[in-house]
Amino acid sequence: MTSSSLRAVALGLALVGASMHLPVQAALGALYVAPASASTVQTNVPGAMQGTASSAAQATAPASQVARRSMAVMSRYAVQATQQPDGSRVQELVAGNGVVFAVRWNTLYKPDLSALLGDSFPIYADAARQAAQRGGIQRQFRLDATDLVVHSTGHLHTFTGYAYVRSLLPAGLTPQALGWE
Amino acid sequence: MCVVWRWLACVAVLLLSACGGGGDSTTTTVSGNGLSSLGLSPAVATSFVQTANNLRVVVQDGPHGFQLGANANVLYATVTLCVPGGNPANPAECQTIDHIQVDTGSVGLRVLASKVSGLPLPRVSPSGTDTAWECFPFVIGGLWGQNAVADVGLGQQTATRVPVQLIEDNASSSMQPPADCIKAADGNILASATALGSNGILGIGSTTLDCGANCVSGNYISCQIVNGVNTCTGFVQYYSCPQGAANSGACSATAVPVNMQVYNPIAALPTAYNNGVVLKMPAVTDPGAATASGELIFGLDTVQGQAGLSGNYVPPQATKVVLGTDWQNQPDSYLNVTTRYNGTTYLSSYLDTGTNGLFFTDTTLTRCTGSTWYCPRSTLNPSAVISDGDNPALNPVTVNFQIGNAEALFSTNNTAFQDNAGATPGAASSFAWGMPFFYGRQVYMSIWQQAGALTAPWYAWVPL
Numbered sequence: 273m274t275s276s277s278l279r280a281v282a283l284g285l286a287l288v289g290a291s292m293h294l295p296v297q298a299a300l301g302a303l304y305v306a307p308a309s310a311s312t313v314q315t316n317v318p319g320a321m322q323g324t325a326s327s328a329a330q331a332t333a334p335a336s337q338v339a340r341r342s343m344a345v346m347s348r349y350a351v352q353a354t355q356q357p358d359g360s361r362v363q364e365l366v367a368g369n370g371v372v373f374a375v376r377w378n379t380l381y382k383p384d385l386s387a388l389l390g391d392s393f394p395i396y397a398d399a400a401r402q403a404a405q406r407g408g409i410q411r412q413f414r415l416d417a418t419d420l421v422v423h424s425t426g427h428l429h430t431f432t433g434y435a436y437v438r439s440l441l442p443a444g445l446t447p448q449a450l451g452w453e
Numbered sequence: 454m455c456v457v458w459r460w461l462a463c464v465a466v467l468l469l470s471a472c473g474g475g476g477d478s479t480t481t482t483v484s485g486n487g488l489s490s491l492g493l494s495p496a497v498a499t500s501f502v503q504t505a506n507n508l509r510v511v512v513q514d515g516p517h518g519f520q521l522g523a524n525a526n527v528l529y530a531t532v533t534l535c536v537p538g539g540n541p542a543n544p545a546e547c548q549t550i551d552h553i554q555v556d557t558g559s560v561g562l563r564v565l566a567s568k569v570s571g572l573p574l575p576r577v578s579p580s581g582t583d584t585a586w587e588c589f590p591f592v593i594g595g596l597w598g599q600n601a602v603a604d605v606g607l608g609q610q611t612a613t614r615v616p617v618q619l620i621e622d623n624a625s626s627s628m629q630p631p632a633d634c635i636k637a638a639d640g641n642i643l644a645s646a647t648a649l650g651s652n653g654i655l656g657i658g659s660t661t662l663d664c665g666a667n668c669v670s671g672n673y674i675s676c677q678i679v680n681g682v683n684t685c686t687g688f689v690q691y692y693s694c695p696q697g698a699a700n701s702g703a704c705s706a707t708a709v710p711v712n713m714q715v716y717n718p719i720a721a722l723p724t725a726y727n728n729g730v731v732l733k734m735p736a737v738t739d740p741g742a743a744t745a746s747g748e749l750i751f752g753l754d755t756v757q758g759q760a761g762l763s764g765n766y767v768p769p770q771a772t773k774v775v776l777g778t779d780w781q782n783q784p785d786s787y788l789n790v791t792t793r794y795n796g797t798t799y800l801s802s803y804l805d806t807g808t809n810g811l812f813f814t815d816t817t818l819t820r821c822t823g824s825t826w827y828c829p830r831s832t833l834n835p836s837a838v839i840s841d842g843d844n845p846a847l848n849p850v851t852v853n854f855q856i857g858n859a860e861a862l863f864s865t866n867n868t869a870f871q872d873n874a875g876a877t878p879g880a881a882s883s884f885a886w887g888m889p890f891f892y893g894r895q896v897y898m899s900i901w902q903q904a905g906a907l908t909a910p911w912y913a914w915v916p917l
Contacts, residue, residue: 358666359780359784360784378785380665381667381673381687381690382592382688384637384686384687384688387686388686397639400639400640401641403593404594404638404639404641404643407594407647407648408643408648408649408650408651408809409559409594409650409807410592410593410594411558411591411805411808412592412877414877423877424592425592425877425882425883425885427558427559427658427788427803427885428558428559428560428660429660429665429787429788430787430788430789430801431592432784432801432883
């Protein structure tokens, strides 16, 4: 390589920090289980879903997978935020019944949505496969299925998106209220 | 179920039926709304003189065989690939490839392997023996192919010994993509000029590397037990495959040092030209132009315009709008700028020649029937303010743009449109300034941490 590519060394490290890991506690539509390695849980809204924290299983996870997590609690749902050492992050929105009804991601690399969408993934995969048949570079995707909504976008080293299941939204909560639509 | 993020089926048909004739030379009788009998408006072009540091670029029909309705507003250039040190006059050492898509939303040169099959390009070998293959996903779709090292000729300049990707387009090759890559590409590996809409992609975005630390470490996928189920996320980007492997099943995820990762060819040009580009595109008016020909200039703030050289200084009246770089604290604005439009702030906003329209949310606009393109009754002339990524209060610049009736635009046979716009949901999400932004402007786009006064990448622009 030329000297110009050697200059890239510093950038490569500065640019992306560490590798992406996105351990999720539950996929869309699945029951949320308190993270094995959760460090803090805040439940400062009366009546909000209570999370529990345990460090028992932490030793079983490689250190690189241990994420910094926090639990922000809203009135009708809880937000389980997972941030990795590289800054990639996933939010899971958990309804009062413990079911994950929405996810949002913000990652350095294209995320594997099968891990985030769970049982809803085949619907997404089918739609994405159809969309991909258009060909060419595609940086915007929206699926507006009967029950599942997925929006995904990205360029360079930044991928963002969200997904929710309409029928799982807590009563009275709209996507607009989430600031997503 | 309705997948709305696709081109209108009817639009695709119209574009298809329209594209048989080729664009550049077909300007005949102009009638009615500015269209010839072939449904084409006149071609537009900036004056172009070949200099030491420029490259002709053109929006036109895709390469022969492209049968999908995606070839509007695709910017192409012709690029030469050589074995390192090769002589461009010797076809055994260099091949010239037309219809390479110029993409500021990705990094690295990727060409169909069949276009350089006669060139003995050295392979990339992180281990010293096995060869590197790469899976490169887009938001939808993706690429698979072997890596190689080439001298990349861009106009009169050469980026020497650049790692590139050779897109595997031999359907009978035994090296079909691994399952993980097919999944990363949403089941659709783009493996032909038809699927790609081009013979390759020239990624000249705001960074130097196509991967970074994830590939340096080789840790692409993490798994953990959740509810008794082993849940894994992430996709492998670089694979190491034994030479002569029977199939990709013999390949495994591999770490790739930065000097072997696919690299922004602009950043590998000689020093005066390697810190960014200027894109000059002619103005386009409704209902589009048959073709639009412009100029890509290498380097920023390094060359005064004179005989044989294209000037690349940012004019004093232009504002440098800085992309966000604070990934840890402000991920939404990372490698993005901010757009304020119609009372809404879009934190993830970017200029992108690889996006063929303007994409943002405005629920007050009429959408075309059956698609998310906008179809106002008459062309609108709104404005927006683009400002810094991490600190939106800094460097605000007002941008006037147009929103046309996409259905009417796409009913022509034109390939260049300055006002096709579509909806993308998410008030807090993205505002993508695709190709329409670039017409009638001279746009300056820097590469992160290359030479220059600012360390973060930035955009600047002035009217032509």
